[in-house]
Structure formats: C-alpha cells, structure tokens
Amino acid sequence: TGTSRPQRMLKAVQKNATKGDPQSVISAIDYYCRHKEWAMNVGDDKGLILDSVLMEVNPSTVLELGTYCGYSTVRIARLMSPGSKLITVEFNPAFAEVARQIIAYAGLQDKVTLVEGSSGDLIPKMKERFGIKYFDFVFLDHWKDSYAPDTKLLEDCGLLKKGTVLLADNVICPGAPEYLKYVRNSPRYESRYYKSNLEYTKAEDGLEKSVFLG
Ligand SMILES: O=C(NCCCCCn1ccc2cnccc21)c1cc(-c2ccc(F)cc2)cc(O)c1O
Ligand SMILES: [Mg+2]
DSSP: OOOOHHHHHHHHHHHHSOTTOHHHHHHHHHHHHHHTOOOOSOHHHHHHHHHHHHHHHOOSEEEEEOOTTSHHHHHHHTTSOTTOEEEEEESOHHHHHHHHHHHHHTTOTTTEEEEESOHHHHGGGHHHHHOOSOEEEEEEOSOGGGHHHHHHHHHHTTOEEEEEEEEESOIIIIIOHHHHHHHHHOTTEEEEEEEEESTTSSSEEEEEEEEEOO
C-alpha cells in the first residue's frame, strides 16, 4: 500500500514550507501539484480569484463544502479577520486527517472548524451545533451534483442573508450544470462567471460567484 496522494502532499508541505507561514504552505502545495503529481486543489490560477472575491466580502462567517487537503481552507482563512470563523466540511476521514495537519502547519487552526460528514446531514445542524446565524461567504467545492440541492438547503435552513456570496469551483470542469441553471435563472441570485483554468492545467474551468438577494 504505502502512502496516499494526500499524505505525499502533506510530506511536501512539511519539507518545503515554513511552519506558521500560510503563503509558504500554499506555494509548497502548488509546486508539488504542478511539478510532481496533480491533485484537485482549487490551485493558484483560480486561487487568485478566490482571494480577491474573499477580500471584497471580508466575511465574519464562512462555510466551505469540500476541504480535501485544506489548500483552499488555508487560502481563505489566511485572509480572514481576527475573530472570524471558517467551518469546513469533509466527507472522507483520510482527507480530513491530512487537512487538519496542513491547516495546523499553516497556524490557522484557531480560525477553522473542520467537520466530518455529508453536507446534507450537517447543513441543518449548523445553527444548533456551531451557533451560526448566517454565512457571509460559502465556497462550494464538493460533489458537483450536490451544489444545487445544498444551496436550496442553505436557503431553507435560513443560513443565507441578503448579500451572502456563494463561490462555486469547477462549474465547467468537471462541471455543475444543474447549479449554473439554478443560480443563473433564480431571481434570488445575481450571478457572474470568472473564467480561469482547471488547476495546474491548460483546460478551461471557472468559478461562479452568486450573491443572494434575500
Ligand atoms: O470532485 C471534485 N471535488 C469533490 C471531491 C469529493 C467531495 C466529497 N465531499 C467533500 C465534502 C462533502 C460533503 N458532503 C458530501 C460530499 C462531500 C473535483 C474534481 C476535479 C477534477 C477531477 C478529475 C478531472 F479530470 C478534472 C477535474 C477538480 C476539482 O477541483 C474538484 O473539486
Ligand atoms: Mg474543486
């Protein structure tokens, strides 16, 4: 058996990044995934768009669906103000274990709560479990066919407020057609597509930014 791809990514971070320096963790992962082995992090190209949308919102509460190894968790948390909270949901325990270590290596564990489970089960429990009233920012990066149902679930659970920004990864590759139809046709969202590349490749992909209008 041996190590998994996430475990090799963690080794690369421990070898090449500086403890407590989130930017060096991001650079170490991007270098590893571009030159050694591809992995499904949002990556550096789309990461710059994520950074700028995040800074524009300056959220107090963030929900991330799909932690994977914690790359986007680190990208988001490093830009969040003191006292703000990021809840990230990961379905796969092995991914969650690596992510916890990468988030801690970056020194961002105090801002981040990593929860294991499925979005469908956890979204209805956010208020009671984490004392969340609303999310100011939601990053969707989990099962692509869950983006639309989970967005409806967030609405129904009263977790979105006027101005909440949803940012969805992979709307072109692998694609989230149902989600695009939903947010682009709904009068309750103002949507915009940011064209970019699939992480570490020349293939097209992009992020869809959708503002909830209440
Ligand atoms: O599949 C992707 N991500 C999702 C992974 C599984 C999420 C499971 N999960 C996590 C939390 C959670 C909560 N509830 C339910 C389920 C949950 C993904 C794939 C590609 C990709 C792959 C091959 C290729 F050739 C091109 C592109 C690129 C990306 O950027 C991706 O994000
Ligand atoms: Mg993705």
